[in-house]
Amino acid sequence: MAAATPHSPPPPQLSSPFLEYIRAPGGLDKVVLRGRRSCSVEIRLFGGQVTSWKNDHGEELLFVSSKAIKPPKPFRGGIPICFPQFGTQGNLEQHGFARNRLWAIDDNPPPLPVNPAIKAFVDLILKPSEDDLKMWPHSFEFRLRIALGAGGDLSLTSRIRNTNTDGRPFSYTFAFHTYFSVSDISEVRVEGLETMDYLDNMKGKERFTEQGDAIVFESEVDKVYLAAPSKVAIIDHDMRRTFVVTKEGLPDAVVWNPWDKKAKAMQDFGDSEYKHMLCVEPAAVEKPITLKPGEEWKGRLGLSAVPSSYCSGQLDPLKVLHG
Numbered sequence: 001m002a003a004a005t006p007h008s009p010p011p012p013q014l015s016s017p018f019l020e021y022i023r024a025p026g027g028l029d030k031v032v033l034r035g036r037r038s039c040s041v042e043i044r045l046f047g048g049q050v051t052s053w054k055n056d057h058g059e060e061l062l063f064v065s066s067k068a069i070k071p072p073k074p075f076r077g078g079i080p081i082c083f084p085q086f087g088t089q090g091n092l093e094q095h096g097f098a099r100n101r102l103w104a105i106d107d108n109p110p111p112l113p114v115n116p117a118i119k120a121f122v123d124l125i126l127k128p129s130e131d132d133l134k135m136w137p138h139s140f141e142f143r144l145r146i147a148l149g150a151g152g153d154l155s156l157t158s159r160i161r162n163t164n165t166d167g168r169p170f171s172y173t174f175a176f177h178t179y180f181s182v183s184d185i186s187e188v189r190v191e192g193l194e195t196m197d198y199l200d201n202m203k204g205k206e207r208f209t210e211q212g213d214a215i216v217f218e219s220e221v222d223k224v225y226l227a228a229p230s231k232v233a234i235i236d237h238d239m240r241r242t243f244v245v246t247k248e249g250l251p252d253a254v255v256w257n258p259w260d261k262k263a264k265a266m267q268d269f270g271d272s273e274y275k276h277m278l279c280v281e282p283a284a285v286e287k288p289i290t291l292k293p294g295e296e297w298k299g300r301l302g303l304s305a306v307p308s309s310y311c312s313g314q315l316d317p318l319k320v321l322h323g
């Protein structure tokens with residue numbers, strides 16, 4: 001457990017061998033979840049953002065840019081939370097303000113069914129500030145549980161409640177903007193999204209239908225797959241690793257890689273880093289979610305990294321997608 005000053009004891013929930021609270025200046029306090037062997041997850045309170053997920057060999061599974069900028073800018077990599085707006089679909093800053101706010105530890109969250117095997121988890125909460133309410137005049141409580149499973153799986157459960165007292169509903173779009181670390185984007189394929197309809201952000205959000213083959217990457221991609229299946233696999237040939245992404249309550253899945261030109265134009269991203277990342281983002285984009293006062297919405301992201309022995313078409317996609 002990190003040393004805490006007498007005036008700022010760690011929140012009670014954090015007194016556990018599976019959790020560590022690390023203080024750092026400039027809004028960079030973080031919580032570390034520890035699992036078996038070298039499995040771990042790091043969460044920054046700024047943005048309520050997962051910034052690291054390591055497997056039991058201590059290998060990093062998420063991409064974080066070497067040029068990522070410190071608060072108050074959003075942090076390039078890990079799992080930023082896009083809320084209450086995805087992308088530019090509204091009047092707020094790109095991807096909304098939640099990724100740019102200091103979240104708090106939620107000491108006393110309402111009960112959430114827990115798998116008793118999961119010992120390492122933390123609950124965070126975000127409520128709007130006075131300034132947030134000027135931009136987006138809705139009162140809400142956003143609870144986020146981040147859990148590291150016994151086998152090294154990572155899950156994020158978001159619960160958003162409308163706490164407006166004026167009787168007004170609100171609507172929002174949302175994404176878990178997950179940056180996966182991959183060996184070489186040209187050798188990666190995504191299974192589960194073939195034949196899906198998508199909106200192409202690079203073509204004025206026009207609607208297209210994906211062809212029958214697994215998705216591979218040869219140039220910039222920025223697509224919102226609509227009503228995507230609850231399980232998507234990212235197969236990294238070179239690493240012989242497959243990420244299995246599961247989602248609940250989140251109908252869409254955004255797939256993004258900026259490729260070389262956009263990479264060069266991004267201040268907080270290395271020129272060649274596009275080769276080593278892929279964003280697959282469980283999301284609710286096409287149809288905003290509407291909550292009446294007192295109503296709560298729940299969305300869940302599940303991530304696991306499994307060894308895949310893929311070699312020249314040997315992998316059975318059905319096995320990956322359906323267990």
Ligand SMILES: O=P(O)(O)OC[C@H]1O[C@H](O)[C@H](O)[C@@H](O)[C@@H]1O
Binds near residue numbers: 074223254
């Ligand atoms: O640079 P950011 O604001 O973090 O956004 C990065 C990317 O996020 C999503 O994947 C969007 O679909 C892209 O259009 C956007 O470029």
